[in-house]
Amino acid sequence: MKDGVNGVALGVFIFFFLAVTVMGFLAARWRRAENEHSLDEWGLGGRSFGTWITWFLLGGDLYTAYTFVAVPAAIYAAGASGFFAVPYTILVYPLIFTFLPRLWSVSHRHGYVTTSDFVRGRFGSKGLSLAVAVTGILATMPYIALQLVGIQAVLDVMGVGGGENTNWFVKDLPLLIAFGVLAAYTYSSGLRAPALIAFVKDTLIYIVIAVAIIYIPIKLGGFDDVFAKAGHALGQVNPDTGKPRGALAPGEANQWTYATLALGSALALFMYPHSITATLSSRSREVIRRNTTILPLYSLMLGLLALLGFMAIAAGVKVGNGQLAIPQLFEDMFPDWFAGVAFAAIGIGALVPAAIMSIAAANLFTRNIYKDFIKPDATAQQETKVSKLVSLLVKVGALVFVLTMDKTVAINFQLLGGIWILQTFPALVGGLFTRWFHRWALLAGWAAGMIYGTAAAYGIASPTQKHFGGNAKEIPGIGEIGYIGLTAFVLNVLVTVVLTVVLRAVKAPDGVDETRPQDYTADAGDPGVQVELPPATAGSAH
Numbered sequence: 001m002k003d004g005v006n007g008v009a010l011g012v013f014i015f016f017f018l019a020v021t022v023m024g025f026l027a028a029r030w031r032r033a034e035n036e037h038s039l040d041e042w043g044l045g046g047r048s049f050g051t052w053i054t055w056f057l058l059g060g061d062l063y064t065a066y067t068f069v070a071v072p073a074a075i076y077a078a079g080a081s082g083f084f085a086v087p088y089t090i091l092v093y094p095l096i097f098t099f100l101p102r103l104w105s106v107s108h109r110h111g112y113v114t115t116s117d118f119v120r121g122r123f124g125s126k127g128l129s130l131a132v133a134v135t136g137i138l139a140t141m142p143y144i145a146l147q148l149v150g151i152q153a154v155l156d157v158m159g160v161g162g163g164e165n166t167n168w169f170v171k172d173l174p175l176l177i178a179f180g181v182l183a184a185y186t187y188s189s190g191l192r193a194p195a196l197i198a199f200v201k202d203t204l205i206y207i208v209i210a211v212a213i214i215y216i217p218i219k220l221g222g223f224d225d226v227f228a229k230a231g232h233a234l235g236q237v238n239p240d241t242g243k244p245r246g247a248l249a250p251g252e253a254n255q256w257t258y259a260t261l262a263l264g265s266a267l268a269l270f271m272y273p274h275s276i277t278a279t280l281s282s283r284s285r286e287v288i289r290r291n292t293t294i295l296p297l298y299s300l301m302l303g304l305l306a307l308l309g310f311m312a313i314a315a316g317v318k319v320g321n322g323q324l325a326i327p328q329l330f331e332d333m334f335p336d337w338f339a340g341v342a343f344a345a346i347g348i349g350a351l352v353p354a355a356i357m358s359i360a361a362a363n364l365f366t367r368n369i370y371k372d373f374i375k376p377d378a379t380a381q382q383e384t385k386v387s388k389l390v391s392l393l394v395k396v397g398a399l400v401f402v403l404t405m406d407k408t409v410a411i412n413f414q415l416l417g418g419i420w421i422l423q424t425f426p427a428l429v430g431g432l433f434t435r436w437f438h439r440w441a442l443l444a445g446w447a448a449g450m451i452y453g454t455a456a457a458y459g460i461a462s463p464t465q466k467h468f469g470g471n472a473k474e475i476p477g478i479g480e481i482g483y484i485g486l487t488a489f490v491l492n493v494l495v496t497v498v499l500t501v502v503l504r505a506v507k508a509p510d511g512v513d514e515t516r517p518q519d520y521t522a523d524a525g526d527p528g529v530q531v532e533l534p535p536a537t538a539g540s541a542h
Contacts, residue, residue, distance in 0.1 A: 005159040006331065012340025013158065013347060016204070017178070020197045020348055024185030027192040037381040039113050042190035042388065043363045045281040047108065051290050053195055054282045057356075058291060059298050060198030061278045062089075062269065065150030065350030066143075066414075068205070068305065073322040075309025079234045079246025081254055083306055084262045089299040091266035097292040100270065101285045102432045102520045108285075109519045114360075115276050115428050116368035122431040124511020125439040126372050131446050132424045133368035136273040139421040140361045142413035143272070144398035147350035147357075149323060151178060152402070154343045157327040172403055178351070183395050186355045187388050191281055194355040201352045204345035206301065208330075212342075213304045216311050216333050229314040256480035257472045264486035268422040273360035274353065285523040354395070362391035412468035416457055419471065419485035423449035426496050432520065439511045441499035449492030456484045 040047055049057060067085070074082030103118065112118045115136065120129035152175060160174050185193045217223050227248065234246040250258050269275060282288050312329040319325050330342040366387040371378050378386070427442045462469025475482040 006157075006336055006339065008336035009331070009340035009343055010158050010160060012337055013154070013343045016200070016341075016344035017181075017347060020200055020351065021181050021185065023196050023200070024181075024189060024193040027185070027189040027196040030189075030192050030196060037384050039363060039366065039380070039383050039387060040111070042384050043113060043359050044277065045191040045195055047281060048283050049195060049281045049287070050283060051287050051294075054278065054287050054291050055294060056198040056202050057191075057195045057278045057281065058275070058295060060194060060201050060349075060352035061274050061356050062353075063202075063205070063298055063302065063349070064143075064147055064353040065346050066146040067302070068346050068349050069150045069153055069323050069326055070146075071302065071306050072309035072312065072326050075306055076312045076317070076325040077246070077309075077322045079230075080249050081246065081258060082309060083303075084258050084265070086299060086303045086306060088262040088265040088269070089302055090296065091262065092269050093292050093296050093299075095266060096270050097289065099429050099432050100279055100292065101288045103276070103428075104279060104282060104285050104288050105522045106432070106515055106519045107280050108524065109522050110515065113280070114273065114364050114367050115271075115424070116364060119427050119431060120368070120372070121514045122435070123427070123437075123439040123442065124513060125443070128427060128439050128443050128446075129368050129372065131443060132427055133364040135420050135424050135446075135450070136364050137361045139417035140273055140357050141394065141398060141401070142417050143274075144354050144357045144361075144394065145401045146414050147354040148175060148179070148398060148402040150350045151175060151347050153321075153323045153327050154346050157324060157331050158343060175403075176399070178347070179354075179395055179399055182351050182355060183392050186358060186391060186395075190388075191277065191356065191359055194352045194359075195281070197348065197355075198352050201345070201348040204341065205349060208342045208345045209301055209304050211338070212308060212311075212330075216308075216315070216329070219333055220311065220314050226310055226314040230310040233313045254481075256475075256482050260475075260482035260486045261472065264422060264483040264489065265418065267425055267489065268418050268485065271421045271424050271428065273364055274357040277356060277360040277363065283524060285521075354398075358391040358394045358398075359387075361394045362387040362389075365390045412465075415468065415471045416454065419453035419457060419488055420450060422485045422489050423453065423492050425489060426493055430496075435513055436500065437496055438500045438503040438508060440508060441496045441503055444499050445492040445494075445496030448495045449488040452491050453484055453488035456488070460484075 071082060071085050074085075076082075103115075106112065106121075107118060110117075110121055112121065114133065116129040116133040119132050120126055123129075155174050217226055220226050220229075231248045234248065235244050237243065238245045270279075279288060282291075308326050308329060312325045315329055315332060317325050317328050317332065319328055327343065327346065330339050334342060366383050370386050371383060375382070423446050426437065426445055430437050430442075456473050457471060458467050460468065460470045460473060471484055472481050473484050473487070474480070475487050
């Protein structure tokens with residue numbers, strides 16, 4: 001590790017940061033709409049994005065700074081078990097091809113801005129809608145916080161902010177400035193800002209990975225040496241556990257954990273509010289269908305990115321915090337100027353998803369808590385104002401979360417976030433295909449999954465902590481170790497199905513379904529797509 005501040009790398013980093021800041025503010029004038037005071041415009045970019053903008057936006061949304069740092073860090077720490085992220089991003093695209101176009105169509109026809117809007121309209125239940133909204137907000141907050149962790153890792157490696165003994169204000173000032181700027185241009189430009197910046201972010205990431213995957217192995221003696229050194233290092237016994245540190249390939253004992261984690265993560269990925277926000281910003285159903293076929297290019301990038309974990313081991317990178325492994329690898333292996341480019345890719349890779357996540361969380365609060373329960377007669381302009389203010393509060397909350405708590409707390413809550421958000425799957429995806437599930441049964445299933453998943457995760461210990469030490473536990477009735485989120489999801493579905501049968505049998509009152517079968521296949525411009533909306537949202541649907 002180099003001493004002091006890496007001035008050249010910092011200069012390049014600042015250059016790119018200033019460039020995207022200017023783009024963020026200019027985005028307010030990009031595709032300017034006649035009516036800017038609506039959630040459709042501020043929170044969904046006017047539902048006007050085409051194939052390539054949507055592709056960059058979804059990529060910027062799903063492949064974050066934390067992905068850039070954490071996926072190879074997991075491989076650096078434990079070996080090939082960290083590769084679970086690659087198969088799950090392969091599994092997810094055929095899955096979303098089946099339901100995202102349907103969600104886009106019904107949302108376009110009825111002016112839905114959030115998943116909770118759809119759930120309320122489909123099942124006629126504000127209670128179920130509230131459960132989905134609260135889950136989305138809870139799952140998104142630590143996700144935003146982890147983008148800050150990614151930026152902090154880069155700043156630490158560049159030597160910015162001083163050491164641990166530095167005054168807290170000086171130490172955290174760069175982070176405060178970065179997110180102050182992010183908050184300002186997100187407030188003014190809405191979803192257009194991350195959509196525009198995503199072009200820069202993804203281009204930088206592709207350049208950095210292309211160079212890294214060729215340049216670093218050459219410096220380390222080739223991939224044969226990389227894998228040989230990594231295999232030897234991972235085979236060393238960890239004194240904390242008494243077992244090998246990891247392996248180049250998952251052992252038989254870990255196969256259930258690997259498979260269930262990959263499947264559960266695939267089911268959960270597009271339940272996150274920010275994924276849906278980027279999806280609903282598209283201008284047509286066909287844009288969504290095309291994107292599900294070209295988004296797998298990002299999975300190729302992720303596979304190459306994951307190999308950096310082995311390279312960090314082979315390069316002899318030694319860090320106390322595994323999240324610093326890849327930034328430190330770049331610092332050690334690249335010339336200072338290109339290290340700055342790599343750090344900028346990670347930093348901007350945090351700003352784009354953090355902006356989308358804060359907008360998505362704010363939209364959930366505005367539409368499904370403020371409008372449904374606090375001010376039902378809110379106008380479109382009032383909704384937009386509240387959403388802008390809440391997006392600021394969400395960012396401040398994430399910032400406080402990171403600055404005042406240990407980083408492992410943020411990671412633990414992110415693990416919980418994945419378990420929680422998966423419990424919204426039956427209401428959202430199930431509702432897109434059938435009205436058979438009863439609203440009360442869905443709510444009970446959601447509660448069962450949330451309670452079991454949280455309690456099971458709380459009971460997991462690790463060598464460094466008593467609770468929330470992992471996301472895998474023995475599956476009841478099977479005896480294998482599997483992903484808690486998927487077990488909770490199965491419990492959720494079982495409770496939902498059983499209670500639906502019971503409630504249907506006793507003829508429990510069903511909610512009003514405001515959707516029609518043709519709504520789920522409608523495209524922009526189809527006859528009858530435009531419907532009369534309530535006064536609060538009229539004029540904001542496209």
